[in-house]
Amino acid sequence: MKGSGIERSVLMVQLGxxxxxxxxxxxxxxxxxxxxxxxxxxxxxxxxxxxxxLNPYFRGEVFGKVNFVVPFTYLQFIFPAVIALNIxxxxxxxxxxxxxxxxxxFLREVLVSPLSRGTILLGKVLGGATVAVMHGSLVLLLAKFxxxxxxxIKVLEALxxxxxxxxxxxxxxxxxANHIRxxxxxxxxxxxxxxxxxxxxxxxxxxxxxxxxxxxRVVYPEWLVTMVEWNPLTYAIDALRGALIxxxxxxxxxxxxxxxxxxxxxxxxxxxxFRRA
Amino acid sequence: xxxxxxxxxxxxxxxxxxxxxxxxxxxxxxxSLAEMRKTGALKVCFPTNYPPLVTGDPNQPGIDIExxxxxxxxxGVELMLSPNDAMGRDFNLLNWGITRGNCxxxxxxxVDTEITRSFLDPxxxxxxxxxxxxxxxxxxxxxxxxIGVLTNISGLDxxxxxxxxxxxxxxxxxxxxxxxxxxxxASGELDVGVTEALLAGWLALENDWWSTLLxxxxxxxNLVFGLWKGDLTLKREIVKALQKLEADGILGEILLRYxxxxxxxxL
Numbered sequence: 046m047k048g049s050g051i052e053r054s055v056l057m058v059q060l061g062x063x064x065x066x067x068x069x070x071x072x073x074x075x076x077x078x079x080x081x082x083x084x085x086x087x088x089x090x091x092x093x094x095x096x097x098x099l100n101p102y103f104r105g106e107v108f109g110k111v112n113f114v115v116p117f118t119y120l121q122f123i124f125p126a127v128i129a130l131n132i133x134x135x136x137x138x139x140x141x142x143x144x145x146x147x148x149x150x151f152l153r154e155v156l157v158s159p160l161s162r163g164t165i166l167l168g169k170v171l172g173g174a175t176v177a178v179m180h181g182s183l184v185l186l187l188a189k190f191x192x193x194x195x196x197x198i199k200v201l202e203a204l205x206x207x208x209x210x211x212x213x214x215x216x217x218x219x220x221x222a223n224h225i226r227x228x229x230x231x232x233x234x235x236x237x238x239x240x241x242x243x244x245x246x247x248x249x250x251x252x253x254x255x256x257x258x259x260x261x262r263v264v265y266p267e268w269l270v271t272m273v274e275w276n277p278l279t280y281a282i283d284a285l286r287g288a289l290i291x292x293x294x295x296x297x298x299x300x301x302x303x304x305x306x307x308x309x310x311x312x313x314x315x316x317x318x319f320r321r322a
Numbered sequence: 323x324x325x326x327x328x329x330x331x332x333x334x335x336x337x338x339x340x341x342x343x344x345x346x347x348x349x350x351x352x353x354s355l356a357e358m359r360k361t362g363a364l365k366v367c368f369p370t371n372y373p374p375l376v377t378g379d380p381n382q383p384g385i386d387i388e389x390x391x392x393x394x395x396x397x398g399v400e401l402m403l404s405p406n407d408a409m410g411r412d413f414n415l416l417n418w419g420i421t422r423g424n425c426x427x428x429x430x431x432x433v434d435t436e437i438t439r440s441f442l443d444p445x446x447x448x449x450x451x452x453x454x455x456x457x458x459x460x461x462x463x464x465x466x467x468x469i470g471v472l473t474n475i476s477g478l479d480x481x482x483x484x485x486x487x488x489x490x491x492x493x494x495x496x497x498x499x500x501x502x503x504x505x506x507x508a509s510g511e512l513d514v515g516v517t518e519a520l521l522a523g524w525l526a527l528e529n530d531w532w533s534t535l536l537x538x539x540x541x542x543x544n545l546v547f548g549l550w551k552g553d554l555t556l557k558r559e560i561v562k563a564l565q566k567l568e569a570d571g572i573l574g575e576i577l578l579r580y581x582x583x584x585x586x587x588x589l
Contacts, residue, residue, distance in 0.1 A: 075332050075335075075336070076332060078335065081335065081336075081339055084339070085339050085342060085343055088343070089343075089346055093346055093349060093351075096351065097351050097352070100351065100352055100552045101552070103551065103552065104422075104550055104551045104552030104553070105422065105441060105442065105550050105551050105552075106421060106422045106550075107416065107420070107421050107422075108415055108416075108418055108420035108421070108428065108441060108442075109414065109415025109416040109417075109418065109420075109441065110416060115440075116436045116437075116439030116440050117439065118443055118551050118552050118554070119551075119552070120351065120552075120554070183339065183340075183343055186340060186343040186344055186347065187343060187346065187347050189347050190346070190347035190348075190349070190351060192443075192554050192557070
């Protein structure tokens, strides 16, 4: 009886600590105006400026002639990718708090608390992921502009996928932060990861689902197709497209599976390195 | 008190961000509507004859033409009609010679399918269609009969229809226009006809014949107007106009006038 009471109080301490760390990450992000500006400037630049700018190149001019082999407009096509971009930037950047906390001694204080390292890391990752999902949701406000019809079911489905993606990417950010000791180094290195991941994820151009593997390799150079197919973010964006505009280039279950596995593997890796640090 | 002010400040910033994003959404994404307003005309391409959507009769021009007249009235521009002989006659869409320069809207039997979406941005659907049978007298079974098939430009699933007809072991005669189908049925050369549902309903109404939809295994499609991909501002205005027409009962009245009974339309 006494033992179970102690176990319960240990669990409550861990949960209380988890909540505290999660709330700290969320509050810090809210108070960071720079992050918020980044959260709105990316969708404005990508959806509004790039979308409008490239629109004439992707629209039809002669009936029967197809330039862009996707049954949607370019704005609709890039809309889910911009949600992923906002999540990608925010998730990875949120891990900068690991360096921050290490630099200013907060991490040392938390590490001597009764919280396990797993709880500390989970609190940070969940906090970062929550902020990333919020930033991803900001893009949804442009749905009408991009002519994407949202229903509650679509939004809930997208939020589920966005949460999985944000969790995996925040864990990736922590893995990077565990290896990099300075803010400047983290900024440069994370950009070197974020941008190639994004551009090789079929975010701004489609791999035509009507084409076979061999045909695709005729349209695009083989190295590019291979990079797109090997990039896990490709399947996450594809799953988001399926949820928001009903268009999939791959099996939609693949996106959920890959995001789930990536989340578990990256969190386990982050935890392993966090324990060792 | 300080905490309340701080919280209000934080929520205020978030509110400001949301308002800013919503305001950005109001920026016009293209010039299609502005261009149409500048010329004062909504240009429409359509086949010369596709009853009941396009009839060629000035007194009863067809569902699509009447709806588009009402839409252009709502927008406050003229409707410029461009009948196109090649539409439906030629399988090669490029031979129809339709460009963004000569029409902003394509009408007369476009259905919302993945293939259509590769070429065009479909507007909201105002009716549903599919394959239907039309005949002089009601039938229980079409097995072993001689059937006239008129596919026109409806974009419906021709392969599905062909599989279905083969499974029924019928003799198929390809019809080139609705008059050929009417003549074949009237002369008894054909037992029944199979064509797009609205056309079948129209022929039945005009000739006091019988028509029914083919079974559920052949899909139903939404009938739409085709807009050019990327002409979002024009599409929004047309959607608004159609919603107004539906709310005022004008859309339903047009559909009923052309004998589209119990039609399911939704915007």
